[in-house]
Amino acid sequence: MALALLRVGVRSAISRGILEKRGAQALSCSLFASEQNAFRTENAYQYAHVAKRMYSKRNVHHTRASASVNEDSDSDSDSDDEHNRGESQFWRRKMRTLHSHLDVNKDGVISYDDFMLLGERFADLGHLSPAAKEEFEQVLRDMWVEQWGEISPYNLVSVEKYLEEMHHVLNDTSLKRKCHHFLPFLFKAVDKDGSGEISVQEFKLFFQCLGLSHDHAVVSFTFIDTNEDGKISFKEFVKLGRDYILSDDPTRPSKHFWGPLVE
Ligand SMILES: [Ca+2]
Ligand SMILES: [Ca+2]
The missing domain is CATH 1.10.238.10 (EF-hand)
Structure with missing residues (x-):
């Protein structure tokens, strides 16, 4: 179930055009190779890493588009707007x-x-x-x-x-x-x-x-x-x-x- 959901997540992330155009083809090929391999081995680990890589890609865009986030901050103000949480x-x-x-x-x-x-x-x-x-x-x-x-x-x-x-x-x-x-x-x-x-x-x-x-x-x-x-x-x-x-x-x-x- 988790594997199926991740597979959908990986595909939809790609279809949403999160990947940059240049190099996207090569990356998606390698991701789908990983995906197929994970299917064969039923290895949830590989799936999770594929999905995580998609998230990392997306976060690059997210970070660029939004206010800077201090990764190491212990403050609570680093997450979202201060109001209406x-x-x-x-x-x-x-x-x-x-x-x-x-x-x-x-x-x-x-x-x-x-x-x-x-x-x-x-x-x-x-x-x-x-x-x-x-x-x-x-x-x-x-x-x-x-x-x-x-x-x-x-x-x-x-x-x-x-x-x-x-x-x-x-x-x-x-x-x-x-x-x-x-x-x-x-x-x-x-x-x-x-x-x-x-x-x-x-x-x-x-x-x-x-x-x-x-x-x-x-x-x-x-x-x-x-x-x-x-x-x-x-x-x-x-x-x-x-x-x-x-x-x-x-x-x-x-x-x-x-x-x-x-x-
Ligand atoms: Ca209870
Ligand atoms: Ca660690």
Whole structure:
């Protein structure tokens, strides 16, 4: 499924004329060769890289056309206009996607139970030792408190509440950072062996615990691994994770962070 979607994405990117005329023919030939090869081998990795290259091409144009973007900035003002963030249908779709994944038990609301279920799945599938499991759960507890506050069975977050709250914090300068403060905790949780980097295996395990396929994990991993060294660094993870939440721009690669967007 992911492979088919990527194939469509590659073709439509080419048909939209994103590639520059000069050299486009040669590049598209090599891309389609990669595409065919990926079909033969069912290699999601190759597909993801083809799609990512198309994004990179497109971003060159995007960057030229828009205000300059400071890649290394820690400021929240580097993403989009300062006003009216979170107004687009695209942004709402991204937030509904994130909500659906964090609602691990799929009862329609995000609750502390979801985080504990995620901890149990991660411990079981990842064969964590009791000590590692306890540490993982502590990180999830910290992440919950950071993002949602009180640990209580009555602290439930519906989709509507989530959209409303995220929209509010996004447009309030003093609260804006709060909406992505959970990312460092999540990074620590997903970095199972504590090496300071996330491997593709660790990321697959994380996606599996959220009910997402390994193919989707590979695609997201490839987009988040900006420097293509085969590992997701803390900086790469937080940068794209933050952009996913803050950006209204559907051309950003960060939209792949949490797998396919829900309808
Ligand atoms: Ca739930
Ligand atoms: Ca990397």
